[in-house]
Amino acid sequence: VIKVLDSQSFLSQSMNIILEDAVKKSTDVKEKVCEWRSPEELKELLDLELRDEGESESEILQRCRDTIRYSVKTTHPRFFNQLFAGMEPYSLVASVIVEALKPSLYTYEVAPVFTLVENAVLRKMMELIGWEEGGDGIFCAGGSMSNMYALNLARYHHCPDVKEHGLSAAPRLVIFTSEECHYSIAKSAALLGIGTKNVYVVGTIPFFVNATAGTTVLGAFDPLEEIADICEKHNIWLHVDACWGGAALMSDRHKHLLKGIHRANSVAWNPHKMLMVCLQCSAFLVRDKTSLLQDCHSSRASYLFQQDKFYDVSYDTGDKSVQCSRKPDSFKFWLMWKALGKGELKQRVDRAFMCICRYFAEQIKQREGFQLLMEPECTNVCFWYIPPSLRNLQGHPKFWKKLHTVAPAIKERMMKVGSMMVGYQTHKDRVNFFRMVLVSPQVSTEDADFVLDEMHNLGKDL
Numbered sequence: 001v002i003k004v005l006d007s008q009s010f011l012s013q014s015m016n017i018i019l020e021d022a023v024k025k026s027t028d029v030k031e032k033v034c035e036w037r038s039p040e041e042l043k044e045l046l047d048l049e050l051r052d053e054g055e056s057e058s059e060i061l062q063r064c065r066d067t068i069r070y071s072v073k074t075t076h077p078r079f080f081n082q083l084f085a086g087m088e089p090y091s092l093v094a095s096v097i098v099e100a101l102k103p104s105l106y107t108y109e110v111a112p113v114f115t116l117v118e119n120a121v122l123r124k125m126m127e128l129i130g131w132e133e134g135g136d137g138i139f140c141a142g143g144s145m146s147n148m149y150a151l152n153l154a155r156y157h158h159c160p161d162v163k164e165h166g167l168s169a170a171p172r173l174v175i176f177t178s179e180e181c182h183y184s185i186a187k188s189a190a191l192l193g194i195g196t197k198n199v200y201v202v203g204t205i206p207f208f209v210n211a212t213a214g215t216t217v218l219g220a221f222d223p224l225e226e227i228a229d230i231c232e233k234h235n236i237w238l239h240v241d242a243c244w245g246g247a248a249l250m251s252d253r254h255k256h257l258l259k260g261i262h263r264a265n266s267v268a269w270n271p272h273k274m275l276m277v278c279l280q281c282s283a284f285l286v287r288d289k290t291s292l293l294q295d296c297h298s299s300r301a302s303y304l305f306q307q308d309k310f311y312d313v314s315y316d317t318g319d320k321s322v323q324c325s326r327k328p329d330s331f332k333f334w335l336m337w338k339a340l341g342k343g344e345l346k347q348r349v350d351r352a353f354m355c356i357c358r359y360f361a362e363q364i365k366q367r368e369g370f371q372l373l374m375e376p377e378c379t380n381v382c383f384w385y386i387p388p389s390l391r392n393l394q395g396h397p398k399f400w401k402k403l404h405t406v407a408p409a410i411k412e413r414m415m416k417v418g419s420m421m422v423g424y425q426t427h428k429d430r431v432n433f434f435r436m437v438l439v440s441p442q443v444s445t446e447d448a449d450f451v452l453d454e455m456h457n458l459g460k461d462l
Contacts (some may be wrong), residue, residue, distance in 0.1 A: 006057075011058075025073075072421065077285070078420040078421070084279060086442050086443075088278060090336040106317070109316075110415060111328060114331055119315075121337075122137040122330070134295075135287045137285035137293075142280050144188070146241075150266045151298060154208040158208075175207075175209050178209070180214055180216075185210050201447050205230060207236065208236065209227060211239070212240075216244065217427055219379065219422065221258065228260050228264070231263075239363055240267045243268050246455060247275050248378075250346045253353070266286045274379070281330070294364045297320055298320070300319065304319075359445050379438045380435055384431075385410065385459055386403065386406070387461070403432075404426075404431035410458050414458055
């Protein structure tokens with residue numbers, strides 16, 4: 001017997017749950033950021049077992065409620081844990097449209113609207129980078145994939161025979177990048193057979209240099225002009241990982257942080273970060289206007305990329321990608337930009353840099369028991385909370401060892417209370433500190449004050 005479902009009724013009820021629980025409550029500052037449960041507790045609560053028989057509509061609707069209830073509310077005004085946050089209604093609607101239509105972005109015939117949208121968004125992003133003559137690009141599955149694309153394309157440019165003959169056709173390949181770069185550079189080197197031991201190697205001429213515009217932890221920007229000078233002199237591919245800091249290109253006040261990015265051969269930029277597009281939305285952009293991206297990745301599948309179609313097959317962009325099925329993530333950025341305009345996006349970036357970030361850093365300086373790690377260059381504010389028991393021990397040999405345990409203890413407490421989420425980590429010889437990431441325009445100065453008050457309340461007895 002085939003189970004018959006009234007899809008319209010189910011969708012209507014489901015959307016009501018989503019709007020009430022996942023949108024309204026999840027963005028309400030009076031609600032919890034998370035309702036913490038251990039893995040074993042959560043397994044029992046969710047009943048994850050998959051069975052032969054299906055469940056009733058009411059049971060499935062409850063599954064939807066439970067999924068939302070026990071998930072972290074990353075759109076909450078007091079979620080500061082990652083490089084993304086906040087509710088963006090226009091890109092959310094775009095996401096719903098995409099899921100309803102189930103498109104795949106490999107040929108124009110299957111996704112005509114989304115193919116043109118992606119081209120339009122890529123052109124606009126290239127314009128912001130400063131590539132006046134255009135270039136090429138593709139939206140892909142995250143910034144790590146964009147960085148992998150860059151390495152693979154640079155290797156193909158350096159040694160085209162690798163595509164057909166494999167690693168035996170290439171000399172030893174070396175990558176230069178800073179210690180602060182994203183870990184995806186080393187992962188990509190491993191995946192592509194270049195090897196992690198060939199990252200940061202000194203004394204050998206590299207084929208690829210990675211510069212970072214907005215590092216993950218400290219939010220630092222590499223000096224792109226100086227790096228570009230060296231790369232051009234030695235004919236080395238320059239890639240800029242601007243996944244985090246690329247949004248500064250929207251702002252007249254802050255685009256100087258990426259001065260020289262127009263000289264890069266390729267750029268990775270994630271609008272799902274500071275610009276708040278719904279996850280995921282990641283662009284890989286190439287200055288080369290020829291068919292380099294296509295040539296590097298194409299396999300010319302005859303069932304998709306026929307050359308005798310009745311329309312211009314240059315719009316069949318799927319062979320540029322290492323994926324086959326690919327979601328039209330650019331649509332989420334496009335619809336949001338159409339709704340807000342560049343002016344509002346610029347204000348969003350300026351507010352994150354100038355208002356909330358600066359306010360929070362100044363509050364840390366003024367409050368007893370808080371210490372800035374460094375002046376913020378981006379919207380990452382890194383700091384220590386020093387509980388009263390340690391404030392008279394500064395300079396004592398055991399001070400840093402004891403301080404190292406404070407951030408993990410406070411993180412555990414804030415998660416179990418559900419009041420907020422702020423990340424922590426070590427950095428080189430620095431002990432655990434908090435990294436507050438300020439992105440969402442929904443965050444107020446009151447929220448910033450709450451974080452410091454709550455951190456003291458949670459950690460004052462440590």
